[in-house]
Amino acid sequence: MNISRKDFFKKGLMSLGEAVFSVSDALKSTAVAHLSIPDTAGFDATPREDMVAVPHNEHCLAKNSGCFACMERCEQDAIKLTPGVGVRVNQILCNGCSICEYVCPVNPKAVRMQPRATTQEPSVIHAEPPPTKGE
Ligand code: SF4
Ligand code: SF4
Secondary structure, three states, rough: OOOOOHHHHHHHHHHHHHHHHHHHHHHHHHHOOOOOOOOOOOOOOOOOOOOOOOOOOOHHHHHHHHOOOHHHOOOOOOOEEOOOEEEEEEEOOOEEEEEEHHHOOOOOEEEEEEEHHHHHOEEEEEOOOOOOOOO
């Protein structure tokens, strides 16, 4: 296939334009571009045994892979992304430090601290599966 220098240059510019548009659309679709994540420098992330993080995925941007703020800051590695769903929290690993809630940029927060004893959130996962009958 022959292509003139002029056409070659034009096609190059067009594909560059398409790439810029797709990045810009991706940023818009995540709706995270205008949200700011709080600075954690002065935050007291003291663990609390009586508290646990609970996802509220109806507000979470992670279901479209638009935010990783809580996952990036969780030192216990207790938060996992589930594409199309949001985040899941491993209750056993969670130490109740609450930094995930602090950095969550949406309002209302998509991950919130709750007293450990009262959590019944279905998107909380457990490290061990429940025993099956006969065990
Ligand atoms: S409170 Fe949040 S950041 Fe802290 S350990 Fe639990 S899940 Fe991780
Ligand atoms: S819970 Fe908040 S911080 Fe975590 S991924 Fe969802 S929107 Fe981001």
